[in-house]
Amino acid sequence: MQKSSLHATSELPPQEALLSVYESLLERSSRMLTQAREEDWEALIEEESQYVIDIERVSRLEGQEALNGEQQARKESLLEQILEQDMEIRRRLLNRRDELGELIGTARRQRDLHRAYRSADRR
Numbered sequence: 614m615q616k617s618s619l620h621a622t623s624e625l626p627p628q629e630a631l632l633s634v635y636e637s638l639l640e641r642s643s644r645m646l647t648q649a650r651e652e653d654w655e656a657l658i659e660e661e662s663q664y665v666i667d668i669e670r671v672s673r674l675e676g677q678e679a680l681n682g683e684q685q686a687r688k689e690s691l692l693e694q695i696l697e698q699d700m701e702i703r704r705r706l707l708n709r710r711d712e713l714g715e716l717i718g719t720a721r722r723q724r725d726l727h728r729a730y731r732s733a734d735r736r
Contacts, residue, residue, distance in 0.1 A: 626678075627677040628680050628684050631671065631674040632680075632684060632691070635691040635695070638664065638667050638691070638695055639691050639695050641660060641664050641667060642695045642698040642702075645657055648660060649706065652709070654709065657702075
């Protein structure tokens with residue numbers, strides 16, 4: 614897992630620091646998407662905790678100083694890519710949730726059947 618780039622961004626002008634954090638978010642989002650595609654849920658959860666920290670950093674940096682047109686376009690492009698990846702990650706997580714729900718339902722039915730047969734054998 615890569616460390617957060619907080620120290621590197623603190624030395625940059627506020628506009629570049631903000632863009633640097635968005636780039637870091639895109640990199641982290643790309644790793645999360647790969648982990649979701651590979652169904653590496655544990656790694657995804659670990660990566661997501663750092664992602665949340667980066668989001669908080671974006672919130673602190675956002676609005677400190679206005680971005681020029683080129684910087685704004687770069688930010689919008691990064692944000693669009695992040696959001697596209699986020700949508701796929703969420704879709705895959707919802708599919709995983711549904712799979713787990715089905716497994717839990719199957720396990721409950723098996724448990725109930727086992728209990729029913731065990732009760733019938735005791736009679």
